[in-house]
Amino acid sequence: MAVSPIPFVDLAAQRRRLEGRIEAAVQRVVAGGAYIMGPEVAELERRMGEHSGVKHVVSCANGTQALELVLRAWGIGPGDAVFVPAFTFAATGEAPAWLGATPVFCDVEEQTFNLDPASLEVAIGHAERQGLRPRAVIPVDLFGVPADYQAIHAIARRHGLLVLQDAAQSYGAMRDGRRAGGHALAGATSFYPAKPLGCYGDGGAMLTDDDELAAKLRSLRFHGMGGGGQYDNVQVGTTGRLDTIQAAILLEKLAILDEEQAARQRVADRYEQGLSNLAATPRVPEGVASAWAQYTLRISDRDAVKAELAEAGIPTMVYYPKALADQAAFAGALTSPGGLEVSRRLTGEVLSLPIHPYLDEAAQDRVVDAVRTALLKRAG
Template identity: 40%
Template sequence: MSGRIWLSPPDVGPLEESYLLSALRSGWVAPLGPEVDAFERELARRVGVADAVALSSGTAGLHLALLALGAGPGQVVVVPTLTFVATANAVVYTGAEPVFVDCDPATGNLDPALLRQLLAELDREGRTVAAVVPVDMFGSCADYDRILPVCAEFGVPVVEDAAEALGSTRRGRAAGSFGRAGVLSFNGNKIITTSGGGMVVSDDTELVARCRHLATQARQPAVHYEHAEVGYNYRLSNLLAAIGRAQLHRLDLMVDRRRRLREKYAKLFAARPGVRLLADDDAGANCWLTVVVVDPGAAGWRAGELAAHLAGQDIETRPVWQPMHRQPVYACARALLSGAADQLFADGLALPSGSGMTESQIARTLETIDAFVEAK
């Protein structure tokens, strides 16, 4: 073996180094500055929205977007049960109650039919739903053709959790542009990274302005420090924004490399019974992570067995997100379930998908998987 193969490590190089060094030499080393301003403009242009605010994390973006929509105590926010915990945690930060809904087994994304059923139930109960937060799972956009009309029917705004989906599209429209607000993440394992960071993007300039105000400790425009409400220290560093700008220049190349890797996985598993790729027909996905779903009865092996085999060869994989209704912290939360998320958690496995994988690393991963399957 020649070193560990990671699931989705940062893909950075000379361009990022040059941008960071330029920002450092400019003297703008504190939070905010010209790199942040430029990053916001460039990212908003890429997503196709009017405005954006750069933040310290995607979680901060979810928190602020929900606050800007008025989420708070006594209200509920609908969240997919199949997601990373940050989506649910941000709801709790506002004082609202997360209510979980199951996913479409073909894509892992929020099930629109179950969403309509849940919103109808909440409406009959007289509950105030502050927002619905669909998540674009593993870089595949949710079914907004169906989700948006359902939410409009019940008068509920949408906050799109596009943390995993920058560079993805659905019917030619960019991830992050579907709701009242979209939230992106630039964590170290995402499509592009700023080490840590995130952004709220929206055509609603007043919503973005509200998020920007809250993210800077809600400071009033006074020479002295004056605050009329509680704010947060959520703004992005100027140095990190410089890295993000360099990464954004390389976004299309990095997405293309992940898509080509996904094609190799698809070819490898094409003739294997009981194996499919999650959201396999989504040509607009950025392929942040390629997830294989295994039917053990048909395949003769389990996803966990493949994970253990790859781990033995120093190749990292990861199970599909453990559903929120299975998390101890949310075990008592309300949820409308079909069993789809539980099944994907049991049978799904995310494979190494980094855009920086070398040809030898790709070959080693594919050969190791092929050897495992052939032995079964």
């Protein structure tokens, strides 16, 4: 008998929950006519500021642009080294490269998959010896777990590096009493539909407590607009605004985000209970509440297990099948002299299971049972 697959991410279930509210919000924008920088944009920024505890939230067109605009506001460009983890989505490396700066790939920690401070430390001297100016580091909160900012800040302070938190996967997560996006001088997040806080298209935001940086970012996303309004261009900027319709949708979704994250935590707890005696389950450090963008196991026979799970109707994903430094786009890239051993090993072992707030207990049990069956077969 064919088994019906369960969805990896179920945006339709969230839509059913918000049915009516989203349609009404979109309709208000359509009828109101303020399609660019309408009142919903400022309202979203204000509410995200309250939610995240960060003073300024500046929305923009997507998460990649959020990273780029912050680096650009800091004047980063050719000759500058920007340190990034090797085990991440393309955007983290693209942002510095797009500005003509040099991304320097560092290894990640075995336990959290996040930037390894020891790898960063040795990469800085290496970049200097190549004639580059070490300027910034972009720790990524991979799969929803904020990176080790205490350790990273200590190194950044010693070497004068600016720290930009890539919170594309972690919006809503907590570490040491602060929300993701607020652990560094600036944070960047993404509203890509499948993200913890996603819209119905592309969108992103930058977060900072720094008044001057926030003003610069607001100007950069709107063609370098100055105090004289839209046609007063005081710096070279871009079309980088979040659509009003997307802001209206995000306002509805932000209102239920904390509840959704509690539901994700319950799924993660049940997976942990059902799987931790058989599989390498995610390690969440003390003082951290993950946003659970992904729930990722490490499995030595990963590809075969993935195929078996697919047959049982359990979709899984491999984030990421290649270290970013090994992608053709970054051929010949500078890497930490400490090596990228962990990043490269993880690409062969990681397997992300379905996790979302609307995954009911029956579906969770199906996932756990199928994973256990596949792993027990190998253990025995």
